[in-house]
Amino acid sequence: MKILLVEDEPTLLIAMRQFLDEEGYIVTTAASFATASRALNDYDYDCIVVDIGLPDGNGLNLIRQVKADENPAGASIGAPGVSTPGLIIISAKDSLDDKLLGLELGSDDYLTKPFHLPELNARIKSVLRRRFFGGNRLIRHGDITVDPLAHRVTVREQPIDLTEKEYQLLLFFLANTNRLLTKAAIAEYVWGDHMDMADSHDFLYTHIKNLRRKLVEGGCPDYIKTRYGAGYLFTTP
Amino acid sequence: MNLLRKTLLYLVLAAIPVAIGGGWLFQTLINRVIRYEVDEQLSSDLAFVQEQLNTVGTPAGQGAYLLDNPHVEALPGGIPVAPVFADTTEYDRREKQLVPVRRLTTVAQLGQRTYRIVVKQAVGEFEEIAQLLSIGIIVSFLVLLVLLLVLNSWVSRRLWQPFYLLIDQLRTYRLDAQAPMTFASSTIAEFDQLGLTLNTMSQTLHRQYTSQKEFTDHAAHEMQTPLAVITTQLDQLLATEPLTDAQVTLLEQTQGSVRRLGQLNKSLLLLTKIDNNQFAEASPVNLSELANRLHQDLQPYAQHRGLSWKSRIAPGICQPMNPYLAEVLLLNLMKNALIHARPGTDAQIVLTPSGFQTINEGQALPFPAGQLFDRFVKNPARPESTGLGLALVSQIAHRYGMCVTHNYDEPTQRHTFTVLLPTRSKYLADTEIE
Numbered sequence: 001m002k003i004l005l006v007e008d009e010p011t012l013l014i015a016m017r018q019f020l021d022e023e024g025y026i027v028t029t030a031a032s033f034a035t036a037s038r039a040l041n042d043y044d045y046d047c048i049v050v051d052i053g054l055p056d057g058n059g060l061n062l063i064r065q066v067k068a069d070e071n072p073a074g075a076s077i078g079a080p081g082v083s084t085p086g087l088i089i090i091s092a093k094d095s096l097d098d099k100l101l102g103l104e105l106g107s108d109d110y111l112t113k114p115f116h117l118p119e120l121n122a123r124i125k126s127v128l129r130r131r132f133f134g135g136n137r138l139i140r141h142g143d144i145t146v147d148p149l150a151h152r153v154t155v156r157e158q159p160i161d162l163t164e165k166e167y168q169l170l171l172f173f174l175a176n177t178n179r180l181l182t183k184a185a186i187a188e189y190v191w192g193d194h195m196d197m198a199d200s201h202d203f204l205y206t207h208i209k210n211l212r213r214k215l216v217e218g219g220c221p222d223y224i225k226t227r228y229g230a231g232y233l234f235t236t237p
Numbered sequence: 238m239n240l241l242r243k244t245l246l247y248l249v250l251a252a253i254p255v256a257i258g259g260g261w262l263f264q265t266l267i268n269r270v271i272r273y274e275v276d277e278q279l280s281s282d283l284a285f286v287q288e289q290l291n292t293v294g295t296p297a298g299q300g301a302y303l304l305d306n307p308h309v310e311a312l313p314g315g316i317p318v319a320p321v322f323a324d325t326t327e328y329d330r331r332e333k334q335l336v337p338v339r340r341l342t343t344v345a346q347l348g349q350r351t352y353r354i355v356v357k358q359a360v361g362e363f364e365e366i367a368q369l370l371s372i373g374i375i376v377s378f379l380v381l382l383v384l385l386l387v388l389n390s391w392v393s394r395r396l397w398q399p400f401y402l403l404i405d406q407l408r409t410y411r412l413d414a415q416a417p418m419t420f421a422s423s424t425i426a427e428f429d430q431l432g433l434t435l436n437t438m439s440q441t442l443h444r445q446y447t448s449q450k451e452f453t454d455h456a457a458h459e460m461q462t463p464l465a466v467i468t469t470q471l472d473q474l475l476a477t478e479p480l481t482d483a484q485v486t487l488l489e490q491t492q493g494s495v496r497r498l499g500q501l502n503k504s505l506l507l508l509t510k511i512d513n514n515q516f517a518e519a520s521p522v523n524l525s526e527l528a529n530r531l532h533q534d535l536q537p538y539a540q541h542r543g544l545s546w547k548s549r550i551a552p553g554i555c556q557p558m559n560p561y562l563a564e565v566l567l568l569n570l571m572k573n574a575l576i577h578a579r580p581g582t583d584a585q586i587v588l589t590p591s592g593f594q595t596i597n598e599g600q601a602l603p604f605p606a607g608q609l610f611d612r613f614v615k616n617p618a619r620p621e622s623t624g625l626g627l628a629l630v631s632q633i634a635h636r637y638g639m640c641v642t643h644n645y646d647e648p649t650q651r652h653t654f655t656v657l658l659p660t661r662s663k664y665l666a667d668t669e670i671e
Contacts, residue, residue, distance in 0.1 A: 009462050015469045053458065092461035114465035114499050116472055165537055180476040184468075184492045203541045228485045230475045 001128060002026045002044070006036040006059060007051040007090070016049070019117040020124070033057030040065055046132070047086040047124055050107075052098060060098075063087055063105045086127035090115070116185035122175035141174050142237035143220035155218030165190055166211045173224070173234035182231040208232060241393050245386055252382050256375070263374055267367045272339075275358050276322055279341040282307065282356040283320060290347045290354075308355040315351050318344035329359070336361045399423035403432060410439070417443035450513050457506040464502070467495050497621060504625035507565065508612070511632045516559040524554045524563065528588045531568050535575060544578050547585040554590055556658055558637055566633045569626040570595045570654055576619075577652065592639075592657040598650050609643050630656075 003025045007013045013029050020027045028043070030036035033056045040048075040062065048066060052059035070084050087107040091098055099110045108127040111120060129137055129148065139146040145154045153160055153170065162170065168190045173181070187204050212224045225233040238246070286307050320343040326335040339358045344351065402421050410418055417439045420432040471492050475485065510516060532548045539546030556563070570593070571586060578584040578597035587594040608614045610631035615624035634641040638659040645652050 009466060011466045012462065012469060015466070015473065092458040092465075113461040114468040114495070117469055118472075163537070180472075182472050182475050182492065183489070184496060185472060188496075203538060206541055207537070228480060228482060229489065230480065230485045 001046045002028070003124070004036065004039055004043075004045040004048045004085075005029045006031075006033075006049065006054070006062065008032060008054050009051075016117060016120065019121065023121060025124075033059070033062065036062055037065060040069070045085045047088065047128055049088045049090060049120070049124070052089055052091040052093070052102070059089065059091075060102060060105060063089070063102065063107055067106050084131065086124070086131045088120075088123055088127060090120075116182070116188055118172070118176040118179060118181050118185050119189045122172050122189065125175045126171075139171075139174050141177065141234075142223065143218075144170075144174075144215065144223075146171065146174065155215060155220045158218060160214050160218045162211065162214060165207055166214070169207060169211050170215075173232075177234050177236055180227055180231050180233055186232065240397060241390055244393055245390060248386060248389060249382075252385075256378055256382075259378070260371065260375055264367070264371050267370055271360070271363045271367060275339050275360055275363065276341075279322070279339060279356050279358055280320070282358075283341055283343060283354060286354055286356065287345055287347060290345075290352060306355075306357045308353075308357075310353045310355075312344065312351040312353055315344060317346045317351070318342075327357070337364065396425070399425060399428040399432070403428065403435065407435070412442060412446050414443075450509070453509045454506075457502050457509070460502050461499070464495060464499050468492075468499075471495065493621065497623065501623045501625065504623050504629060508625065508629060508632055511562070511629075511636055516562055516636070519557045519559055521555040522558045522560050522563040524556055524567070524588060524593070525550050525552050527563060528567055528586060528593070531564070531571055532586060535571055539575055539584065542575065542578065543580045544575065545583045546575070547583060548587075549585070550588040551590060554588060554658075556637075562633045562636070566630055566656070567593065569630050570656070573626055573630075573654070574652070576622075577616075579650075590658070592655055594656070595652075595654045597652050599652055600650070601645060601647070606643065606645070610641065630654075 001024075003020055005013060005016055005020070005027060007016065007029075008031050010031065013031060017027050017029050028039055028045070030039050033054045036050070036054075037057075048062070050059040050062050066085060066087065088109045088111060089098075089102045089107045090111045090113060091102075092113045102110050108130065109123050111123060126148075129139075139148065143156045145157075146152070147154075148171070151167065153162055153167065169186065172186060172189050183201050183204055186208075187201070190204075190207070208224065212222060215224075216222050221237060223234050223237070225235055227233055286309060290309065320341050323340045323342065325338050325340055327338045328334070329336045337360050339360050341356045342353070343355075344353050346352075399421065406418060406420055417436075420435040420439070422432050423429045471488055475488050475492075480488075528548070528550050532546070532550070536546055558566075574584050574586070574595040574597040577599045579599050582598040584597040585595070587596070602609060603616050603618070604614055610627050612628040613624040614628075615622045631641050634656055640657045642655045642657075643652065644655070
């Protein structure tokens with residue numbers, strides 16, 4: 001899977017690149033609008049992550065460019081063999097207008113800074129899954145099988161009943177296996193804006209404890225490992 | 238009292254003493270003049286009588302006139318007395334009543350004989366003339382005054398017209414308008430100057446406001462990227478091995494602070510945007526659906542805090558609002574109730590056509606109630622709060638003409654937040670939602 005990262009802040013770009021490299025993607029980076037535009041002309045990508053606020057242009061125009069390339073005049077839309085890349089916008093602006101405009105232009109997701117890299121990773125995975133497998137592919141991890149389309153989780157073919165938050169939590173873990181997920185990252189992903197509550201870490205602990213209990217009761221090994229107080233790790237079987 | 242009335246009032250106040258003083262002066266003057274003329278006439282009459290007594294011996298037509306005038310009486314002897322004027326009344330045969338009379342009495346020695354001579358003049362008619370004149374003058378004065386007032390009010394109205402226009406424009410002045418307001422010019426130099434000054438001021442204000450707005454916008458956005466870098470690198474740092482417990486604690490605390498900074502920045506941005514009226518578009522938002530969804534979203538947290546999280550939501554309540562702001566409004570109030578509710582108690586939300594309410598049990602406010610909706614006011618026991626949640630609530634409510642109130646019931650320790658929806662808030666401002 002080839003990914004193009006467009007971000008003008010070098011530190012963030014390097015961190016994102018490193019993270020996604022480790023996930024096994026082939027990552028190309030662009031620190032400016034011009035470089036990104038050239039890269040888009042020269043190669044095809046499976047997923048493009050664009051920061052809107054570039055010093056030499058609006059990232060939304062890159063999305064327009066991608067969409068224009070997809071449907072050149074005369075070509076039939078959705079022609080076989082032509083796969084459209086997934087598009088994720090990252091922006092410093094938590095602006096509804098930008099979000100709506102981005103989605104209208106055909107982007108798949110919108111991520112507001114600051115974000116945690118595991119969250120970006122989870123979103124990329126979800127977008128790729130939707131783009132290339134119609135969301136149909138089952139996510140398997142040892143004894144656990146998740147059907148994202150049906151919103152169903154089975155352990156050893158036996159369905160288990162998870163709350164919405166526990167389900168989100170599991171998806172987040174499965175997207176970032178064998179990585180330390182800090183409490184902050186998990187809380188942000190699962191609760192988002194609601195997370196400015198006081199005792200969020202206790203709250204998180206309760207949910208993880210419940211998820212762990214349900215999985216173990218279903219008969220699978222305890223994949224969730226705690227590392228110091230730093231966070232949690234979802235290990236491979 | 239407006240300028241026009243004030244002017245007229247002063248005019249009337251000034252006219253009253255002038256009228257009284259002038260009337261008195263005029264009356265006195267007329268009376269004096271009449272008296273002087275009458276006395277002159279009497280002196281002349283007396284001289285005439287004396288002349289006749291000297292030449293002819295008897296005055297012509299003595300006692301032939303009314304009031305026994307002139308009256309000449311030969312005295313057996315005596316010393317001459319200088320003429321003396323006196324005011325008196327005498328019986329008028331013809332008019333059959335007492336009439337005011339001016340009388341000149343003298344005792345004169347003419348040749349060998351001594352006479353007492355009295356000449357008189359009825360002054361009733363003169364007094365009537367004086368009275369008539371006074372009334373005439375007063376009436377003219379009053380008519381003149383009324384005319385003056387009318388004229389003055391008309392002139393003032395015309396003269397101050399540009400001024401009132403400026404006031405009207407100032408009243409509708411909005412700092413956050415798209416373009417700076419242009420004030421009308423006038424043919425009157427002073428008002429023209431005022432208009433020009435206001436124009437300059439308005440343009441300066443607008444420029445400053447816009448640049449400040451852009452600055453806040455940019456500053457906040459620029460801050461998000463370094464925050465993203467810190468967040469990422471802290472995550473990376475936490476993933477390195479080995480870390481001591483102390484290091485993990487430090488990193489976690491840093492992470493918490495960064496998250497708070499991010500929240501703070503976001504809330505401030507939102508407040509600025511609301512201040513700047515950047516949420517102009519509004520569509521009917523189904524508050525019932527929204528409240529239900531948020532209530533459900535917060536259920537796990539309520540459960541975690543051991544709260545019984547109840548709701549009473551009337552269906553189909555719509556309100557024209559920005560959907561995002563509607564969510565922030567309800568969510569912040571609900572979060573506020575959940576965070577401050579005492580564990581193990583009931584927390585409740587109520588939505589009716591007249592408004593939205595959250596009720597929770599908890600300790601009394603640790604700061605004066607008047608500061609509740611101020612920015613950065615928070616419970617000292619909860620330093621991790623941004624202190625902007627309720628400020629946002631109040632700002633959004635204000636933006637849509639809603640009224641937010643807080644009530645704390647001492648005996649039951651119940652906090653009640655009420656948002657009255659605008660259509661009814663006029664009538665129900667003081668009553669509680671039932």
